[in-house]
Amino acid sequence: MEAGPPGSARPAEPGPCLSGQRGADHTASASLQSVAGTEPGRHPQAVAAVLPAGGCGERMGVPTPKQFCPILERPLISYTLQALERVCWIKDIVVAVTGENMEVMKSIIQKYQHKRISLVEAGVTRHRSIFNGLKALAEDQINSKLSKPEVVIIHDAVRPFVEEGVLLKVVTAAKEHGAAGAIRPLVSTVISPSADGCLDYSLERARHRASEMPQAFLFDVIYEAYQQCSDYDLEFGTECLQLALKYCCTKAKLVEGSTDLWKVTYKRDLYAAESIIKERISQEICVVMDTEEDNKHVGHLLEEVLKSELNHVKVTSEALGHAGRHLQQIILDQCYNFVCVNVTTSDFQETQKLLSMLEESNLCILYPVVVVSVHFLDFKLVPPSQKMENLMQIREFAKEVKERNILLYGLLISYPQDDQKLQESLRQGAIIIASLIKERNSGLIGQLLIA
Amino acid sequence: MEAGPPGSARPAEPGPCLSGQRGADHTASASLQSVAGTEPGRHPQAVAAVLPAGGCGERMGVPTPKQFCPILERPLISYTLQALERVCWIKDIVVAVTGENMEVMKSIIQKYQHKRISLVEAGVTRHRSIFNGLKALAEDQINSKLSKPEVVIIHDAVRPFVEEGVLLKVVTAAKEHGAAGAIRPLVSTVISPSADGCLDYSLERARHRASEMPQAFLFDVIYEAYQQCSDYDLEFGTECLQLALKYCCTKAKLVEGSTDLWKVTYKRDLYAAESIIKERISQEICVVMDTEEDNKHVGHLLEEVLKSELNHVKVTSEALGHAGRHLQQIILDQCYNFVCVNVTTSDFQETQKLLSMLEESNLCILYPVVVVSVHFLDFKLVPPSQKMENLMQIREFAKEVKERNILLYGLLISYPQDDQKLQESLRQGAIIIASLIKERNSGLIGQLLIA
Numbered sequence: 001m002e003a004g005p006p007g008s009a010r011p012a013e014p015g016p017c018l019s020g021q022r023g024a025d026h027t028a029s030a031s032l033q034s035v036a037g038t039e040p041g042r043h044p045q046a047v048a049a050v051l052p053a054g055g056c057g058e059r060m061g062v063p064t065p066k067q068f069c070p071i072l073e074r075p076l077i078s079y080t081l082q083a084l085e086r087v088c089w090i091k092d093i094v095v096a097v098t099g100e101n102m103e104v105m106k107s108i109i110q111k112y113q114h115k116r117i118s119l120v121e122a123g124v125t126r127h128r129s130i131f132n133g134l135k136a137l138a139e140d141q142i143n144s145k146l147s148k149p150e151v152v153i154i155h156d157a158v159r160p161f162v163e164e165g166v167l168l169k170v171v172t173a174a175k176e177h178g179a180a181g182a183i184r185p186l187v188s189t190v191i192s193p194s195a196d197g198c199l200d201y202s203l204e205r206a207r208h209r210a211s212e213m214p215q216a217f218l219f220d221v222i223y224e225a226y227q228q229c230s231d232y233d234l235e236f237g238t239e240c241l242q243l244a245l246k247y248c249c250t251k252a253k254l255v256e257g258s259t260d261l262w263k264v265t266y267k268r269d270l271y272a273a274e275s276i277i278k279e280r281i282s283q284e285i286c287v288v289m290d291t292e293e294d295n296k297h298v299g300h301l302l303e304e305v306l307k308s309e310l311n312h313v314k315v316t317s318e319a320l321g322h323a324g325r326h327l328q329q330i331i332l333d334q335c336y337n338f339v340c341v342n343v344t345t346s347d348f349q350e351t352q353k354l355l356s357m358l359e360e361s362n363l364c365i366l367y368p369v370v371v372v373s374v375h376f377l378d379f380k381l382v383p384p385s386q387k388m389e390n391l392m393q394i395r396e397f398a399k400e401v402k403e404r405n406i407l408l409y410g411l412l413i414s415y416p417q418d419d420q421k422l423q424e425s426l427r428q429g430a431i432i433i434a435s436l437i438k439e440r441n442s443g444l445i446g447q448l449l450i451a
Numbered sequence: 452m453e454a455g456p457p458g459s460a461r462p463a464e465p466g467p468c469l470s471g472q473r474g475a476d477h478t479a480s481a482s483l484q485s486v487a488g489t490e491p492g493r494h495p496q497a498v499a500a501v502l503p504a505g506g507c508g509e510r511m512g513v514p515t516p517k518q519f520c521p522i523l524e525r526p527l528i529s530y531t532l533q534a535l536e537r538v539c540w541i542k543d544i545v546v547a548v549t550g551e552n553m554e555v556m557k558s559i560i561q562k563y564q565h566k567r568i569s570l571v572e573a574g575v576t577r578h579r580s581i582f583n584g585l586k587a588l589a590e591d592q593i594n595s596k597l598s599k600p601e602v603v604i605i606h607d608a609v610r611p612f613v614e615e616g617v618l619l620k621v622v623t624a625a626k627e628h629g630a631a632g633a634i635r636p637l638v639s640t641v642i643s644p645s646a647d648g649c650l651d652y653s654l655e656r657a658r659h660r661a662s663e664m665p666q667a668f669l670f671d672v673i674y675e676a677y678q679q680c681s682d683y684d685l686e687f688g689t690e691c692l693q694l695a696l697k698y699c700c701t702k703a704k705l706v707e708g709s710t711d712l713w714k715v716t717y718k719r720d721l722y723a724a725e726s727i728i729k730e731r732i733s734q735e736i737c738v739v740m741d742t743e744e745d746n747k748h749v750g751h752l753l754e755e756v757l758k759s760e761l762n763h764v765k766v767t768s769e770a771l772g773h774a775g776r777h778l779q780q781i782i783l784d785q786c787y788n789f790v791c792v793n794v795t796t797s798d799f800q801e802t803q804k805l806l807s808m809l810e811e812s813n814l815c816i817l818y819p820v821v822v823v824s825v826h827f828l829d830f831k832l833v834p835p836s837q838k839m840e841n842l843m844q845i846r847e848f849a850k851e852v853k854e855r856n857i858l859l860y861g862l863l864i865s866y867p868q869d870d871q872k873l874q875e876s877l878r879q880g881a882i883i884i885a886s887l888i889k890e891r892n893s894g895l896i897g898q899l900l901i902a
Binding site for chain 1: 628630632634635637638639640641642643644645648649650652653654656657658659660661662663687689690692693696702703704705710711713714716717719720722723724725726727846882883885886887889890892893894895898899900901
């Protein structure tokens, strides 16, 4: 699925292995251990991945190679690395990049704290880059920190949404068949042109499939295939499964993949990827307030309205109390959206507490975190000049925390005595909060919106 | 190109034919007349189009058939109809929809003022729907308002970005070869699975192409093919070019298409389409002010900053004077973004003038129009309470004009005596204006933003 149900497709932090943290992943890891017998403890080097990233992305129509194009200010390849390194049974990830992009790649790994990555020089073609990656994994390499895996996954730098489930499927199938790859139904009919540019024949769509990534191979099979294969194959070949078939007589098992395995190829694919990522990190909102005791607390009223107004969004609430212990957990669980209710004072006391907690965490490393600082005011009681002070303050805060990838907005919700009017202004506030979270518009940070 | 250079890909109003209004279109029409001899006057029925729209869009993973999925609140198929009807040498557009969607389709045609559209009942398969469309065009139909065209274009309801250039190419090629279709390079390698779900063989990517739309045929050729073809073809076939080849021995000419011919198939494609459309209607901003004489006018200062801050965006300025005659032209030329500078008074006098002009035009029928009502205030001189009044006012205006598809935002730009500070607040204002235009966020209408 492209944009899963709430939570299911929530992106993962790099570094700490997530397997077992969530249902799906847990099943996956468990079955890998049983089916494929690669209990991490016993066969630490069982599975590695090779990621060719030497392409120049000419189809994108932009100067930057597409794997380095930014999505929410982070290069596409970083999302793909994140998707691979969250799978703890993948021990090594070898990325093949061109010499000129080697430094860029190193800085990406450092900035986004990617783990278990090794870099090799890309070849002039995709196959040559993959071959270089395999050589780095082969034991016959001198001074290689890497050791030969039982199974190697080959994936694309520009397929950022690969899930642990499909990686497990191809690895398991590769152990049984020697080779395996993800496939998808064809969207368009495939035809063959004759020399004069006319239709020669068209293929029956139902009998063919698009070969996608990831693919997996017994290392010895694919390494042998690359050592045997001709220069023509290395220059013009596009299909690793074909090499295994041609040079090792290994018939790859084909595994149905999900739609989100698609390859970011054109500019429109970058747009699509950005929308998918925005949607995935907008599936949970945490309403933060100074206390959890008082059920009549206006924060809880707002929480209720958010729940009723925003379908498909998980709305929780947390108190800043207890040294924010529960809040720490929410941050660890990667909630990227916070609505901070300031009531005790008219300034940003609660918001500032939350901001310092976020700044101490590494939550903002991978995705921009939205913080909406909510203030309730009965316009009859508080002089508008008060608002101007708030406004000026929040603009400074916003500039400051933007440096740390936090998008801060202010929201004034009018608090009339009339209950019905209050409900209406809360509803209005919920709509504004939803808009801010959906768009993550950095041009509007520091603005004080009014509901 | 997916999102063309400023202007080049600007969407067209339906109804009035645009050919000749812009360079590209003019060339196109001219060469159609010379190359293909279909001077509209002489052969009014030379070219028609059939649009199968009976699909249920199961791949989209949403209940609504994808051709009816909304983009900026307008159904996808309306964008495709708009792309076809802007081409004045396409005389009739026959759309095949299922009985249950017939009324939906009629209301779409009415609401978005589509012209030259005829509806027929879709068949249970794509081929049967196309056949029904062709039958409606064939002269042997009783009570048909339509007459048989020389050439028929077959396109998809879910390929909204088709340009006149490629339509001309396939029509011209069809006149010469009897059939023609757009093709694209393959993105993935195509493979054939064996019965046991393993790789049987893979096709050499370079020797195959994806068959896309539009396609064009001499009407007699494709109609003959459909009349001859087997039930199996009608049930399971996917390729019209193949029918022409199989039943009329007509070898279709293959025409390289641009990337934006792609088919909206998955949810991610809807995201991509929305981003492309937003980008296309954000390529021009008109700064509206009460006078054009005064070059020192703060509106002109803002215009200059907008020009320097926003690359790839055409920034013009117009005066509301002369009964706004020039402004009328800008509206006719489909500028979807207005920055209205209010200086003479602190209320919304100029903005209201602009809003009524927009409401009288039909500019807002197809796309949401952004209006940013800009107010300059020296915070030292004007009491903040003044702002609150403005704010309350603009919220009401915004609600009102939203009904007519106008997104109204307020922007207060501080006007300090210090020139450098003024430049900075103008720059800040330009960033906010750019954000509002890029996102077209209806959740934030009526807000008063501060720069």
